[in-house]
Amino acid sequence: MKQSMEDLQVAHIEQQKKKLYIMGCARMILFFVFVALFSTTALISASPTAAELADHMTKKFHKIDQAPMTLESVQSVEDLWLFLETSFVPQMLNDELLDQSTEEMSGRNALRRIDDVNRLLGLVQLRQLRVQPNKGCALSGLFTSYDVTCYGPYNSGLTASSESFGSESDSFTYTADVGAGFQGKLAAYDSGGFVAALPYNNSEALAFLGNLRANGFIDRASRALFLEFNVWNSNTNEYAVNRLLFEIAPTGVVLPHFRVLILDTYFLVPGGAGSFREIVLFAMEIGVCFFVMMYIAEEASELSVGRLAYLKDMWNIMDWCNLILLMASFAVRASVYISAADLTIGEAELRDPTSYTDLQTLAEDVDIARIVNGFNAVLVWSKVIKYVGFMPYIRVLVLTVEGSFRVLFSFLAMFAVGFVGFVLAYQIGFGGHFWGFSSFGRSSILLARSFIGDFNVLPLYSEQPVFAAVLILLFVVCIFCLMLNVFFAILAHAFFEVTHGPQIRTTETEEADYRAEMMVESLKATKNFILKTIDFREQLRKNLPVVYAKIYKAEPRVPLTNYPAKRDSTVKKRRLTVGPGGRSASKPRSEAETAVTDMSGNSAGPSMLAVRNRVEHMAGGLLSKLQIIGFEVTSEMRESYDVMEGLQMAVNVLNQRMDNIIDEQQDIIDA
Numbered sequence: 001m002k003q004s005m006e007d008l009q010v011a012h013i014e015q016q017k018k019k020l021y022i023m024g025c026a027r028m029i030l031f032f033v034f035v036a037l038f039s040t041t042a043l044i045s046a047s048p049t050a051a052e053l054a055d056h057m058t059k060k061f062h063k064i065d066q067a068p069m070t071l072e073s074v075q076s077v078e079d080l081w082l083f084l085e086t087s088f089v090p091q092m093l094n095d096e097l098l099d100q101s102t103e104e105m106s107g108r109n110a111l112r113r114i115d116d117v118n119r120l121l122g123l124v125q126l127r128q129l130r131v132q133p134n135k136g137c138a139l140s141g142l143f144t145s146y147d148v149t150c151y152g153p154y155n156s157g158l159t160a161s162s163e164s165f166g167s168e169s170d171s172f173t174y175t176a177d178v179g180a181g182f183q184g185k186l187a188a189y190d191s192g193g194f195v196a197a198l199p200y201n202n203s204e205a206l207a208f209l210g211n212l213r214a215n216g217f218i219d220r221a222s223r224a225l226f227l228e229f230n231v232w233n234s235n236t237n238e239y240a241v242n243r244l245l246f247e248i249a250p251t252g253v254v255l256p257h258f259r260v261l262i263l264d265t266y267f268l269v270p271g272g273a274g275s276f277r278e279i280v281l282f283a284m285e286i287g288v289c290f291f292v293m294m295y296i297a298e299e300a301s302e303l304s305v306g307r308l309a310y311l312k313d314m315w316n317i318m319d320w321c322n323l324i325l326l327m328a329s330f331a332v333r334a335s336v337y338i339s340a341a342d343l344t345i346g347e348a349e350l351r352d353p354t355s356y357t358d359l360q361t362l363a364e365d366v367d368i369a370r371i372v373n374g375f376n377a378v379l380v381w382s383k384v385i386k387y388v389g390f391m392p393y394i395r396v397l398v399l400t401v402e403g404s405f406r407v408l409f410s411f412l413a414m415f416a417v418g419f420v421g422f423v424l425a426y427q428i429g430f431g432g433h434f435w436g437f438s439s440f441g442r443s444s445i446l447l448a449r450s451f452i453g454d455f456n457v458l459p460l461y462s463e464q465p466v467f468a469a470v471l472i473l474l475f476v477v478c479i480f481c482l483m484l485n486v487f488f489a490i491l492a493h494a495f496f497e498v499t500h501g502p503q504i505r506t507t508e509t510e511e512a513d514y515r516a517e518m519m520v521e522s523l524k525a526t527k528n529f530i531l532k533t534i535d536f537r538e539q540l541r542k543n544l545p546v547v548y549a550k551i552y553k554a555e556p557r558v559p560l561t562n563y564p565a566k567r568d569s570t571v572k573k574r575r576l577t578v579g580p581g582g583r584s585a586s587k588p589r590s591e592a593e594t595a596v597t598d599m600s601g602n603s604a605g606p607s608m609l610a611v612r613n614r615v616e617h618m619a620g621g622l623l624s625k626l627q628i629i630g631f632e633v634t635s636e637m638r639e640s641y642d643v644m645e646g647l648q649m650a651v652n653v654l655n656q657r658m659d660n661i662i663d664e665q666q667d668i669i670d671a
Contacts, residue, residue: 028387034291035380041284042373044277049236050262053118057231057240060091060115062258071244074256080225080246081213083256085206088227088244092124093202111349112200114231121230121239122349122356123200127179127193128172128217129224131159137250153250154187154223161221162192170215172196179228180360185255186247189224191361198227200353222248230359232346237273239263239345241363261363267333268340268362292326299323315386322379329372336365396498404494411490415483422475423447429471433463447475500649 062071068086069079092114111119136152136159152159162174176192183189196212199205212218218225227244241263247255266272271282299319303310310316340362348355388394423443430437436446449455460468532538541548 031383031387034288034295035384037284037287037291038380039377041281041288042377044281044284045266047236047238047262047264049233050238050264053233053236053238053240054260054262056118057242057260058258061088061242061244071256071258074246074254076252076254077218077222077248080218080254080256081209084209084227089198089202089205089209092120092229093198093200093205111232111346112353117235118231118233118240121232121346123354124198124227124229125179125356126196126198126212127226127228128196128222129154129189129193129226130161130165130221131155131223132161132163133221135159149220151221151250154189156188156190160190165194165221166215166217170211172217179226179358180364182226182243182245184224184245184247184257186249187223189226193226197354197356218248224248228356228358228360230357237265239265239359239363241359243360261367263359263363263366267336267366268343268345270337288326289330292323292330295319296323296327315383318379318383322376322383325372325376325379329369329376332365332369332372336362336369339365396495399498400491400495403497404490407490407494408487411483411486415479415487418478418483419444419447422471422479425471429464429467430460434459450475500653 069083070087071083074080074083093112094114111121114120131151131154133149133151136155137150154160164171164173166172172194174192175195178193178195179191181189181191196208196217199208225246225248227242229242231240231242232238233240239262241261243259245257245259247257249255264272266278266281272278299316302316343357345357345359348357385394385398423440426447427437427440427443431439431443435442437443446455457468457472460472537548540551
């Protein structure tokens with residue numbers, strides 16, 4: 001009775017193992033389907049022609065070849081006007097292409113060409129941002145007796161100006177929300193400004209710029225000039241949303257910046273233009289949304305059950321971070337769909353070439369969604385370790401990171417303190433000489449670039465030889481030679497503890513062990529099934545025994561119902577051929593042809609040749625099975641050897657610790 005109860009208990013445990021394994025395997029397969037779907041969607045959504053169009057726009061308006069003034073060489077307001085008149089306008093408004101743009105498109109005026117395949121969608125919008133006088137700045141007492149006006153840096157809430165300026169005939173008024181806000185190098189700029197539209201014709205545009213220059217469109221109060229325009233590629237149906245920004249510092253220095261974002265019609269309308277790629281991509285995104293909702297429900301259910309213990313698992317925190325970022329990406333995409341629902345891009349420009357449609361905000365939102373999905377890709381693929389963590393080598397890696405987490409956290413705190421100290425030192429010492437060290441954030445980024453070797457120290461040394469040499473030496477010794485080596489030492493120590501410690505720590509439940517055991521069994525069963533399936537000889541013997549007998553020279557098996565009739569016919573034939581003395585009339589019978597007879601002289605079964613062939617076939621099967629058993633025994637012996645070696649290492653560690661304890665006790669006694 002006791003034995004039967006133990007058997008029932010063992011059977012119940014095995015059943016639970018199988019159940020847990022099936023659940024874990026199903027979750028693993030479902031997650032890998034989600035990873036494949038998400039990765040495929042992200043790869044397909046990236047248009048291969050977007051980078052080509054962006055590079056073309058950059059070379060056309062940023063890196064202009066053989067131009068009197070390049071964008072990088074703009075350093076002052078005079079350089080700015082020279083760049084617009086001699087480089088930008090000739091590239092944008094080429095009169096040689098104007099005649100080609102007068103062709104009819106659906107009975108309306110065509111969009112102006114800027115090259116063979118790209119057309120200007122509307123006009124170029126000039127948008128200026130200004131500051132109020134004597135705001136955000138102060139004069140020293142030495143100049144109080146003089147009538148001097150100062151203009152400080154731009155601040156949208158403190159110093160930004162919306163007052164009209166200019167002459168009575170050419171007055172410029174402030175317009176709100178005519179563009180998109182932008183974070184520049186010097187300040188964060190609003191979406192409004194003083195707007196002017198560049199004319200459609202080359203000569204008219206040059207005359208317009210000259211008029212703006214004469215009327216003081218850019219003066220001491222100007223802090224930023226935006227040139228915003230859209231380009232449509234008729235072959236790929238993509239929009240290049242361009243922005244030229246000239247930041248004017250209070251010191252008079254002009255900082256140029258060019259940015260282009262490619263906006264596909266797929267991101268404006270669900271399903272895009274209805275092509276096969278866009279329809280498939282939209283269906284795949286719906287599938288990703290379904291997985292996200294399913295995982296949200298699953299994680300919420302686990303949180304309601306586990307509560308505080310659930311939050312202690314870092315994998316769960318990573319799951320929620322991933323899900324929140326995915327929801328944020330979908331929310332941004334949905335907002336773009338809603339904002340673009342009322343847009344009719346191109347219609348207003350075809351009716352009135354002087355109109356302008358702002359696509360900056362939509363393009364930036366789509367770009368933000370791409371960036372969020374970039375972080376999602378890192379988190380999604382990092383979670384693969386969670387589902388394959390029961391594998392031996394990966395489990396050692398996970399345990400190494402988990403074992404060193406507390407020490408690494410302390411190390412990161414110490415590293416942050418030292419790094420902040422060096423950031424402040426570089427900002428204080430070189431902030432007045434180099435723009436890259438003029439603020440805490442810029443100094444942090446510049447020093448962080450030194451970790452990948454993207455940091456030139458020669459300008460620092462040429463400016464302050466002694467101070468720079470000492471500071472650079474301290475930075476290299478403390479950060480690279482000390483801190484990074486401590487980081488590697490922490491990981492090495494944790495790895496040694498995991499692999500050679502007295503006990504292998506586990507963070508997984510018994511379910512993980514069941515998964516490992518069941519996974520090995522499943523792999524073995526799959527391997528045997530594949531080998532049995534691709535065994536041509538065995539399949540031929542089962543399905544086509546006659547063909548098998550002809551190929552391998554073996555007699556086919558005779559059904560029991562037909563065997564007596566065949567035996568009688570065989571006996572009759574042999575009686576006709578038997579001569580005097582029981583020998584054949586033609587020739588003596590060989591041993592292989594001698595039939596097995598009973599006491600009455602009748603044939604009792606197959607010939608000796610058939611019996612020998614069948615025995616050899618059975619022996620071959622037994623030999624193959626013995627070889628398989630031998631392989632399995634060898635693998636089990638190797639695993640046992642590894643286990644014994646681990647036990648030996650554990651015993652050695654225990655002996656060493658015991659010797660240390662004895663020595664300490666002896667020292668205490670001696671003291």
